[in-house]
Amino acid sequence: xxxxxxxxxxxxxxxxxxxxxxxxxxxxxxxxxxxxxxxxxxxxxxxxxxxxxxxxxxxxxxxxxxxxxxxxxxxxxxxxxxxxxxxxxxxxxxxxxxxxxxxxxxxxxxxxxxxxxxxxxxxxxxxxxxxxxxxxxxxxxxxxxxxxxxxxxxxxxxxxxxxxxxxxxxxxx
Numbered sequence: 718x719x720x721x722x723x724x725x726x727x728x729x730x731x732x733x734x735x736x737x738x739x740x741x742x743x744x745x746x747x748x749x750x751x752x753x754x755x756x757x758x759x760x761x762x763x764x765x766x767x768x769x770x771x772x773x774x775x776x777x778x779x780x781x782x783x784x785x786x787x788x789x790x791x792x793x794x795x796x797x798x799x800x801x802x803x804x805x806x807x808x809x810x811x812x813x814x815x816x817x818x819x820x821x822x823x824x825x826x827x828x829x830x831x832x833x834x835x836x837x838x839x840x841x842x843x844x845x846x847x848x849x850x851x852x853x854x855x856x857x858x859x860x861x862x863x864x865x866x867x868x869x870x871x872x873x874x875x876x877x878x879x880x881x882x883x884x885x886x887x888x889x890x
Contacts, residue, residue, distance in 0.1 A: 749887045755863045757856060762888040763863065764849045773884065774845070775811035777877030778838050782807040785832050802828035806835065834875045841870060841878060 732738035747766040753759075763770055786795075786803050794800055806828040809817045817825060829835050844866055848859055870882035 748889055749884065750889050752883050752887045755860065755867050755886050757860055758889040759886060760848075760856065760860050760863055763885065766888070767849055770885065770888075771842075771846070774842055774881055777881050778811050778835075778842070779807060781832075781834050781838055781875070781877045782810060785835065799828075799831060802831070810835070810839070834877075837873055837875050838878060841866070841873070 729738055729740060733740055747762060747769045782803060786800070786807065789795060789797070789800050789803060802824045805821055805824050809821055809825060810828075829839055848862060848866070851859075854862075867882045867886055870878040873879070
């Protein structure tokens with residue numbers, strides 16, 4: 718996180734600047750290039766940078782919830798039950814299902830059911846997550862699934878999904 722400070726990393730970087738240490742492993746950075754058809758390099762980048770990819774996806778998910786809240790506010794429903802559910806969705810929806818408290822899950826399900834865009838985003842997120850958890854499938858099959866996923870995302874009509882798909886297709890290893 719940008720506001721966190723790690724004293725150990727500061728020491729390591731300081732020693733590296735003095736030539737007394739060498740950093741051997743750092744987290745991978747997602748490299749973006751020209752938008753092209755998803756291929757093996759895109760799949761490798763997706764798998765190697767899955768945490769960063771899902772963080773970008775979560776940002777799009779949150780933006781969609783904010784857009785839904787703005788629509789509700791424009792309709793004058795900012796103190797309604799739906800408003801409360803969308804506020805909860807904004808707080809919890811970007812997390813994995815097992816990290817969401819059980820008392821919040823019914824309200825989250827209501828918020829998702831009331832918004833087709835959110836329902837589509839949640840379903841597509843699970844499909845994307847399944848791509849790197851399935852180890853019994855060949856790389857060619859995964860590339861074909863990734864291409865199909867990107868095509869469905871771009872045809873979904875959800876702006877956050879369309880932008881994410883373009884960004885994903887621009888990624889390379």
